[in-house]
Amino acid sequence: MKILFIFPPKENWALRNIQLHKKIDEESGNYPPLGILYVASYLEKNIPSCEIKIIDAPTEKLSFENIKSTVKNFLPDVVGIYFCTEYLYDAYKVAESVKEVNKNILTVAGGPHLHIYPFETIQTPYIDFVVYGEAEIAFCNLIDSLINSKDPNNIDGIITKYNLQKQHKVQYIFNLDELVMPNRRLLNYKLYRSFITYSNPITTMVTSRGCAFNCYYCNSIERAKKVRFHSAEFVVKEIQDIVSLGIKDVIFFDENFTFNIRRVEDICDLIIEKRIKIRWHCRSRADMKLEKKILQKMKDAGCRMIQFGIETATPRLQKIINKHLDLENVKKVIKICKDVGILTYGNFMLGLPTETKQEMLNTINFAIELGLDYAPFGVFNPLPKSVFYENALKDRTIKKDYWYEYVKDPSKPIVDYWWPLHDKNILKELNYFAFKKFYFRPSYILKSIFRKQSIKQKFWQAKSAIKLFLSTSSA
């Protein structure tokens, strides 16, 4: 059986009016479709008779027409499509294109969108199956049922047009080590680049799934309440595989890589013991027990940068977003990172519910005072199924369920996506101001020049910075 997986082109973003974010996204690189890789690799191992192909349209710069040609040439029996809510229109366009080539090709929708809108998706004409949740086992069972003429309507995690009445439960994989390591050879793995790593090509890893926290702006909550981990041995084996491909820079995209400090220590010990030459970035909360000892060990094991979700410098807002970061601790951790030589990256949001203009300015200044190496500022917009969005619908701060309307008809972009009680012009202005104030300081430019990084990366960053500066100046 021939299976084609498609990561759709990124052409029709739901919030396409946010120009600054769009420009930064275009400039910052591209990352492998890890979810697809996990599913495809599990299938490759468990049903070796399948012929598998993966298309990563944004990375390979493929249009919908190119995708159609590939479908015509490869003639798959099944096409699996990645669905992300914010690029829903593109995912449907892929499904429609596949059906235009041959309506008998079976289409399967999977990915983060299906964790929150599975039933809306199955009711569209172009989709035959939805995988509800983490898909390795369910997708493999689906293919097995198609090969062996079994009834797919009874498979856990598979929603069809004929089993909608069933009690469906979102699927989680509890023992991550039962999975198969993503086989990056299924992709053109040398094409992946990030403009903040030391050099390229890069790859990404996810060594745990889920998050134990409950930030009110986040919609991962629906997806993953329980944190599950790959063992240190599994992680290090995967790193060794990556090194064997000639890749030297890895980004760990776990929600919180340092959630289990003991495991981080074990991973670092193994990397050091096996003398693996790898540079890595990870994401962490700044109030985990990140003391000098563990940060030094992470540095020794190749940790180059840590990304912290700091969001706001206002303690009152830390409570409102249910993040509760101790900002003094944030300062302490960032300082230790600097002392041991780990670069720091802080995410911030402007325009949180009830935030004043002065509080937004304080957040911008706080990011500068922390001496971070990178600080992207996003304008807060309530995500579908996040606590903020759901509560605002209930108390009528948000008057209509615009995410649901968009999900029903994703050809129409969302226009009013900011928190309704804020002045949009001020938010837009402050977002550009934050970007310029942080990145175009003489001290920051000097620091960037001396940052340890390949010359190629420095040129890329400089070119992107100039482009972004010119676009923000003309905005």
Ligand code: B12
């Ligand atoms: C890495 C990452 C990125 C990277 C790389 C994306 C990429 N190429 O995969 C970058 C930084 C580029 C990025 C961009 C964006 N991202 Co992002 N990203 C992530 C992150 C942190 C990890 C993704 C990952 O690899 N997970 C690990 C894998 C194993 O999980 P998974 O992808 O969910 O895959 C499983 C299932 O979903 C399913 N599955 C996945 N694909 C498929 C395909 C088929 C056919 C099948 C059957 C099953 C299936 O099976 C997989 C294995 O169980 C997640 C958060 C998270 N922890 O998942 C957010 C997340 C996916 N991103 C999100 C968003 C909103 C975005 C952006 C829209 C941000 C923006 N405003 O620009 C863009 C969209 C880009 C796009 N076209 O998808 C949301 C998606 C929400 C939603 N409902 O769709 C998430 C969930 C974060 C969040 N809570 O808001 N992202």
Ligand code: SF4
């Ligand atoms: S924002 Fe990060 S820490 Fe907060 S709930 Fe979402 S994934 Fe967890």
